[in-house]
Amino acid sequence: MELISLTIDGQTVQACKGSTVLEASREAGVTIPTLCHLADLTPEGSCRVCVVEVEGARGLVTACTYPVSEGMIVRTNTPAIREARKSVVELMLANHPQECLSCQRNIDCELQALASTFGVREIKAEGEQRQFAIDDSNPFIIRDSNKCILCGRCVRVCKEVQCCNTLEWTERGFNTKVAPAFDTDMVDSSNCVFCGTCVSACPVGALTEKPMNGVGKPDKKVKTTCPFCGVGCNYDLNIKDGKLIGVTSNLTSVVNGRLTCVKGRFGTDYVHSPERLTTPLIKKNGKFVEASWEEALDLIATKFKEIKDTYGSDALAAVSSARCVNEENYIMQKFMRAVIGTNNVDHCARICHAPTVAGLAASFGSGAMTNSINEAPQCKVIFLIGGNPTEAHPVIGAKIRQALRNGATLIVADPRRIELAGKAHVWMQLRPGTDIALINGMMRIILKAGWHDQNFINSCTTDFDKMADVIEKYTPEYVEDITGVPKHLLMEAARIYATAERASIFYTLGITEHICGTDNVMSLANLAMLTGNVGKLYSGVNPMRGQNNVQGSCDMGALPNVYSGYQAVTNAAAREKFEKAWGVKLSDKVGLMMPDMFDASIAGKLKAMYVMGEDPIRSDGDAHHVRKGFEHLEFLVVQNIFMTETGKLADVILPAASFAEKDGSFTNCERRVQRVRQAIEPIGNSRPDWQIIRDLSNKMGYPMSYSHPSEIMDEMASLSPMFAGLSFERIDEKGLQWPVPDKEHPGSQYLHVDGKFACGLGVFKAIDHQPPAELPDAEYPFMLTTGRILYHYCLTTAGYSKHLTEYRPEERAMIHPDDAKRLNIADQDYITVTSRRGTVQARAWVTTDVLPGGIWMSFHYHACPTNEVTMGCGDKVTKTYEYKVCAVKVEKTVVQ
Template identity: 45%
Template sequence: MKIAHINDKPYVIKDGETMLNFITRYMGPSSVPTLCDAPNLNPFGACRVCSVEVALEDGGKRKTMASCHSPVGEGQYIYTDSPSVQKLRKNIIELVLTDHPLDCLTCEVNGNCELQTVAGQVGIREVRYPEGETHLEREKDFSHPYLTSDMSKCINCYRCVRACDEVQGQFVLSMAGRGFDAKIVKGNDQSFYESDCVSCGACVQACPTSAISDVYQSKAIGATETTRTICTYCGVGCNLDVSTVNGEVVSIKAPYDAEVNEGHTCLKGRYAFKFYNHPERLRSPLIKKNGKFEEASWEEAYDLIESKLRQYKSDFGPDYIAGISSSRCTNEENYLMQKFIRTAIGTNNIDGCARVCHSPTALGMQRTFGTGAATNSIEDLKHTNCIMVIGANPTDAHPVTGARLKQFSMKSDNVSIVIDPRRTELASYATYHIPLRPGTNVAVLNMMMYYIISEGLTDDSFIGSRTEGFEDFKNEILALDLDKMAEVSGVDKELVRKAAIAYATAPNAMSFHGLGVTEHSQGTFTVMQIADLALLTGNIGRKGVGVNPLRGQNNVQGSADMGVQPHQGAGYLDITKDEVIQKYSQFYGVDVPTEIGYKIPEMFDAALQGKLKAIWIIGEDVVQTDPNTQKVIKALEATDFVVVQELFMTETAKYADVVLPGASFLEKSGTFTNGERRVQAVRAVVEPIEGTKVDGQIIVDMMNRMGYNQPDYTPDGMLREISQIVPFFAGIKWEELGKNGKQWPVKPNGEDTQILHTEEFKRGKG
């Protein structure tokens, strides 16, 4: 146990921590003032306000050091508030203020300015030096839709520059000039709008003054309440701190203590929130009469839906009714929707975009490992040596994870492999970019496995102890015609060979794949190949390795987990097996259907054949997103009764007979499950706008009207029910999710799982 001293008191130190980390861990975050330091940035040492005195022995000679970047050492005596340190800090701040306009009372960040706070902390009452430059001549920049700047307020701490470099990896901001003329510039000394800024807002959050801000004045202290919730835009699952005033959202920040995004978010997560109370939001149920929508009461809408569903169920049977749920909705709402269709209606005709886009991932990984979800966490990028990204453009589709992948790729010691027909942003930084022809993933991955086997780079120990069927697999791979594979895929064999060797010889290698893999006829097989690459090289079951699908919408993983698919119920249980049928029937208290239901394309086919009379669609704009738009429209027109639950009048809603106004993610509570199996708490920030209802409560209302007794929607109540039927949710409790959620499987005692398959695969051997 290593000891260092803070103001003569002994404390245990951790390997690798700085003096500032050491001090704040024991004395609190405000024990040492700082200006250039930020929780998500590397130590820099620009301002020296964090200076402390350090002696190597008790009573020894003291030396003044910047605590933010100086490592703490065993036996050190650190003094945080000696008279000389206090004098130094005060002098530094006085010098900063000579170059800063003192218009605090009218400044946007008055009361929430770090310079103002530190000035008070070090005891500034007057500035002894002559007035320097105030830089008020610097033109304010309001050119950008979201970001603003007033560089007269800049203190040259470099935090914005470092945030743009270290967090987003965009390198838009830099420092130009010297002395009093030193200033932050964007691009080639352009405006924000003209620069390559991607509007992530990392610089805004990093800036300690109002030099860089945004149009929402997110650093002003006007907010009366801040609520922690989860972003709804993609499968990364970023945490958001949403600020409100009088029940209205005013700004969003990214919390530094979020394990998923660590103080970062993208343009959408930070700034695209105004939709929640947009004038075009649906604010009343609508019933189509004589071809036109008319506003109706909830009771009137419910009465019509109930009568129609009962009629079709009685006249034609439950299989003439279908439901489509939404990966935008919470786990609890998706669970309720599939339960409603299976218990209150009595059919397995339930589907959603999660199965449409990601079932190849689930099936491919289930066949290979036994579990169809990411094996590792995004945090493992800190522990890997090689990444392979195939069929994904994460800097566009998953910006926060994409930024981390880009940061990884830019470091010279790391190896990155990008397999993509396009030269994506990530491909431009890759060690190896394999520009294959679209649809030839299988050929390229076969080539990689051929070279790994033929070069003798397989992990024989791992293969022998944890896999089966290797000899047959090896013989099949080595029998392939590599020239034919290269011809089909249009890639250079030597390039593939180098990439394969790099992947196989890296101490730790991770793979990431997206819809460019799964949305192909051979998608399931390709996912199995990616998994086989990991098995061949032993890259499974520890930090910094694994197979990690990049999920599309925010709750794709959760939607599938909850049973929104026609062949599997909640927890991926096969609805055709007798023991599963018995389990569901006993748990739900009704006999559940036993035949596999319609997939979404089959629903449309059935409608056109007169075999589907009613469909209920929640949060899916199938007219816009499904292939063959005209066929989808004809299918909806051929369906006697269409219910659409939405926020806006979408193209799909236009073909509905009843439209029900649901609630946005800012207006409801529940959970989302991100791409790394992390179940996180979504907390209502504001009340649902007048005339709307939480989607889960709408489903509950209709379940009760259709004769199935279901308690009112609450996130804690629903999680209690889900934990009893979904095995890997067994230990998940609403009140224990905390700030960072839990990664399933979660044991009954609440212990979660960051890494899958550490000792064995669920299916036995891979």
């Protein structure tokens, strides 16, 4: 970067050519006040608070927009400058409500602070005052245009960072204000997603959050990691009087900066839900009664010992949790292996991204996102398949919109017209369950056109010929017949992806939740290797992991076949290392996957389960079968923050602490291990999960002496080569992306550098199209697909956030207008959806976003347990349920 010299307030400084006077001044330690300026937005210079004198310039200039030049002489604090700035603030205050003491932003208001700085003591309002109606039509944000100073920060942040273009200038002159299109309320705006990014940018009280659990200036702010999706946003928990009262952006957050989504900013009010579990419960005579921790843990320890002694260690199993911190997942799998003596431990990756772990490990040698989230805005080509990030991973969705704003080309393959399909250059609306055919078709077109990277194939991969032989039959015509995608769209998508210098693939559960989920993942790996789009920036295969710590739960060994760091339980050397560290003899038998646990229980082989932070009856496919599995157990322990459907069947309930009440770490989908920090004390008599497991282990005669989660991480790192460089100290500020093989390693932004795969050579897999396990027929003529919506995430917390529930209170099932008309169903009518396994009811959402013959539902609502309808069939490798395809019938609900 070329440097130039200039003088600021008599001081000679150097600045980068192309920077502004404001940037140069701040680098030199010179303070210039601003109001409309934010460092992460395009400078505008509208407020005039940052005016300075530049020798040779006509009049005062705005420092935030004026570029530096060689030899420039700048003065930032002359009497004329101070008077000009003071006048600007006085003019703003003259038409500003004089109600600072009652304003939510009192003491935290930038205009108030500037008034103090410039010595403005009194302003007499003259003339007409603005009298705009206050918009409080939604559960999240209050918009008071009377307090707006027209700085435009909210307009620019919505346009440039969130890329929603919700807010714009309306009216003129005295009546100018910022509002959604046609000056509608925010709740009626078609493109407001209530992310709160505008609130984070507002310098005054014009945009404020609705109170969460209290009001007033927080006593403290605690930076932590969001507990919802796998993006891993960081933000500040605002604490007052020991309660979480709000969430605010923390601009030091590496992953998201100021960005948040509606769940992260407004959904954490569930922490103080009156329905929180706050004391241990023991079921006596069919009813739960309160118990002490001593009594509850003694009972569990006694029962677990009895079952182990009577039936053997493999008669017990545990379900760990992607909602819990890494350290708790590590200690849970250690408890099951070292104390109970079984590898029967699994968690909810089994029902979402287990095919990612298996598929990418088979192809690349490592089962995780190859690249980083913050590469997305600079990507030139993005292929999004089987994912809906603007709802399920909203900050990644925003970064993809940023990429489009920067000129990227987007390809979308999805059975639904998701938001990004409407922005795509190519949208392929394929039939559910036909992804392999689509990918094979693209690869055949690429090969025939000579767009493949033969040098990469020759030097970095193996088994290319086997794959090439299989895809030969996938002509555009053949693929169109299977997928329903017109061949011209398939050919255009193949051309765009293959001829780009670098192209990135993003996917999620629309790829993994099929009976061929692992094959789907390996097919995408084939496509990336065919074009050399792996092992470099702005490329790769990037699974957007489901829940907040589903990556970390896998990393910690909460799986039936591996210890932490993906060290196989069947590997004698790995087993010997853990035996030495833990002081026990370990089983070499691969444990039960979650679906197998329920089958084993029904068969009488599994007698007890320990379920931490999950609700399989609501989350797993074919819920009736799962319930039956739990009902056949002799003893069930459930550890959670709320009473769940699974918990209702438990013999003992243990109240856990939420993410806000404990320390630890989460690992996001880009492999970044980040701190979770305790902000409040555990609610009631609840305890962090790691403490509960530690104390239970001690009761069972296996001593665990951890006093803090950092000690658990240290142990895990000492036993796991790929995490050897991790510690709380090293991840404290920005986190680290694994692999981190030693204490000096900076972490890994992307994997498989220059085609050097973790497994040596990347492996092409020869994969054929496989139809779904259950297709529509005369009795069940509709194809149901499930997924997430923006305003909820996980059943463990769904319904407990007052804000989110108020805005989206019930299930809405998407159905095509042609089908709705044929069945005499109107929008908002109640409909009954029935499969071979169960029946649910929901309101109809009549929309062309789904294919004729298709129906789409989420699984967020307790009143509409969609998984009572879905199937128990799963991926042949990982047994992940096929949530994305099942046959149902739809009827208009008859109101009695």
